[in-house]
Amino acid sequence: MSELASESSVMTRVSEIYRAIADSGRTEVFIHLRAQDDVERDCQRATGPLVGLVLAVKDNVDVAGLPTTAACPGFSYLPDADAPAVAALKAAGAVVIGKTNLDQFATGLVGTRSPYGAVRDSRRPDHISGGSSSGSAVAVALGFADIAIGTDTAGSGRVPAGLQGVVGIKPTVGVVSTAGVVPACASYDCVTVFAADLHTAQAAMAVMSAGAPQRGWPSDAPLAAPPVPRVAIPDRLPELDAAWRDAFDAAVGRAREVGFEIVTVEMETFFAAADLLYNGALVAERWDAVGEFVSEAGTDAGLDPTVAAIVTAAGTHSAADLLRDRRRVDELRRAADEVLAGCAALLVPTAPGHPTLAEVAADPVAVNTRMGRYTNFCNLFDMCAIAIPAGTVADGAQFGVTLLAPAFHDGVLADLAARFASAPPGASWIEPSCAPVELAVFGAHLRGQPLDHQLTGRGARWAGELKTAPRYRLYALDTAPPKPGLVRVADDGATILGERWVLSRAALGEFLDQLPAPMTLGKVELEDGTWITGFGCDHVAPADARDITSYGGWVAAQVRSDR
Numbered sequence: 001m002s003e004l005a006s007e008s009s010v011m012t013r014v015s016e017i018y019r020a021i022a023d024s025g026r027t028e029v030f031i032h033l034r035a036q037d038d039v040e041r042d043c044q045r046a047t048g049p050l051v052g053l054v055l056a057v058k059d060n061v062d063v064a065g066l067p068t069t070a071a072c073p074g075f076s077y078l079p080d081a082d083a084p085a086v087a088a089l090k091a092a093g094a095v096v097i098g099k100t101n102l103d104q105f106a107t108g109l110v111g112t113r114s115p116y117g118a119v120r121d122s123r124r125p126d127h128i129s130g131g132s133s134s135g136s137a138v139a140v141a142l143g144f145a146d147i148a149i150g151t152d153t154a155g156s157g158r159v160p161a162g163l164q165g166v167v168g169i170k171p172t173v174g175v176v177s178t179a180g181v182v183p184a185c186a187s188y189d190c191v192t193v194f195a196a197d198l199h200t201a202q203a204a205m206a207v208m209s210a211g212a213p214q215r216g217w218p219s220d221a222p223l224a225a226p227p228v229p230r231v232a233i234p235d236r237l238p239e240l241d242a243a244w245r246d247a248f249d250a251a252v253g254r255a256r257e258v259g260f261e262i263v264t265v266e267m268e269t270f271f272a273a274a275d276l277l278y279n280g281a282l283v284a285e286r287w288d289a290v291g292e293f294v295s296e297a298g299t300d301a302g303l304d305p306t307v308a309a310i311v312t313a314a315g316t317h318s319a320a321d322l323l324r325d326r327r328r329v330d331e332l333r334r335a336a337d338e339v340l341a342g343c344a345a346l347l348v349p350t351a352p353g354h355p356t357l358a359e360v361a362a363d364p365v366a367v368n369t370r371m372g373r374y375t376n377f378c379n380l381f382d383m384c385a386i387a388i389p390a391g392t393v394a395d396g397a398q399f400g401v402t403l404l405a406p407a408f409h410d411g412v413l414a415d416l417a418a419r420f421a422s423a424p425p426g427a428s429w430i431e432p433s434c435a436p437v438e439l440a441v442f443g444a445h446l447r448g449q450p451l452d453h454q455l456t457g458r459g460a461r462w463a464g465e466l467k468t469a470p471r472y473r474l475y476a477l478d479t480a481p482p483k484p485g486l487v488r489v490a491d492d493g494a495t496i497l498g499e500r501w502v503l504s505r506a507a508l509g510e511f512l513d514q515l516p517a518p519m520t521l522g523k524v525e526l527e528d529g530t531w532i533t534g535f536g537c538d539h540v541a542p543a544d545a546r547d548i549t550s551y552g553g554w555v556a557a558q559v560r561s562d563r
Contacts, residue, residue, distance in 0.1 A: 011040055011044075024144075027117070028101055028114075029119060029144065034097055039054075042095045046095055053200070055089055055095060055096050056098060056099075056100050057086055059101065063099060071304075073302040075182075075293060075297075075301070083191075085149060094146075097144070101135035105289070106151055106153060107132065109132065109156065109159045110134075110368050119131070120138075122164050122165075123396070127357065133192065136194050137166060138164060140195060140196055147193060149193060149208075150194055151189060151190065152379065153189050157170045161400060162351045163398055170385040172384040172408050173215070175213045176190065185285035188380065198423045199426075217433055219506040221409075224411060224428070226344060228260075229259075229260055229416060230260075230343045231344060231346070232265040233252055233263070236267065243394040244393055251347070258422070259419065274375075275376075276328060277380060284314050284317040284321070287315035291311055306365065336377075344409075345416055348374040349374055351374070351375075352370060352371070354398075383405060384413055401420075403417055437533060439501045439532070440501075440535065441501060442486050444482070444483045446499050455503065458503060460502065466497075466526055467495045469526060469529070472495075473489050473542070475549075476548050477518070477537070478545065483519070484557070494550075518538035519535060519536070520537060522536050
């Protein structure tokens, strides 16, 4: 990946990108495109884990030295500092190529509400791109950028991902700073990321979340889903035609194939909240964000008429209206929590269809409302989400699904998305931010052994096998269920095979509190000389226990003992 990128390969990649942009005729994708020489110079100077990655930034997010327009020329200002999300990516080696087009003031899910031009679908230019992060998603889909920053209030970081066949990560509200972002509805806004694959998206999100979030991670944040996760799907699929239903059915079949237990849940609670976002007083936050500008702007400001009408209408709601609808959202959220009780995630179509530009022009508000059917409730319910490609529809449209989970269950979604996409397992993007701990296990907590549920049930992630330094003995203890005891010795030690798990600090604390004698938690030396917290055993306990060191590990001892 980027860490393997040489300077010559990066320069070649940048040249190819600029040539592709010039040849494409897609002038609507970028509002501001940096000069190629400037980008190449920054690439030569870049250092960090994301070196070699070209970054596009939605033009409602500040990049120092580039105008921020929010797709409204009259609103334009020149920031003197990067938004924290941009600064983090640049510090990690990513290089900004330019600012991308969007539905004006991030108001829309179609990608057409911009005086800089409607952003067209990357494959079928007579269809919409999806919005509001339209240019960012299309830039990734067309190969103009490796990663792109978007924002999401009602689905703007997911709908265009689904229609463009790319990955879109929408984190828990507040865990990526929204400083330096033109607000849409500030209570629900999120900074998102697009990439062609899950691994790259996760790498970028890990960097973005490591700054100064508005919300810190809880100590018990789960890092993975259970081995057999229960995943909910809608009991009905309004707005989807037969071909899109078939595509979703195929995605559900894929989920079953990779080991998800599928259950059906009613969606009325979710749809009721989705309707509140557009048809209630919550939209008053759009007036709070840019209403004064819209009300005073002249005809030369470049206001999109649909956006201007939405923002103007948002100013008619009273504070009492807003408080009433927020209470209603809280009621619906509690009801939704009950609906999803016992489920690791909710799986939905990312978008219900793929309208043409002509269809949006004929009825811009109704089509836009339809596009948010499966996305609008997410941020209102304080959920995290990952949009992932899931094939195509019979008419050639890209089809995508979205996995959603409660706040701070981003690691669960990362795990489920990797399983669905058959991506290599690995650390989720939340781990650098929530500072989990590693635990070495050697017996009943090994994967597939009787007590592994004590790890998986606490959201722990299996991270592979390990070996101790050759300074340990292993004993079979007389316990129920049977367990081994690992003891460090001064002489005649051996290397013992175990496993590495990653878990939250709260989960580790629970282990320590509930650990039965003679088991202990302490530091274990590994084969490479590093130390890790792991299960050990009181030196007194093995006095009458059978020494099984020669087997090299607990599973091997069990297998050979059964023969």
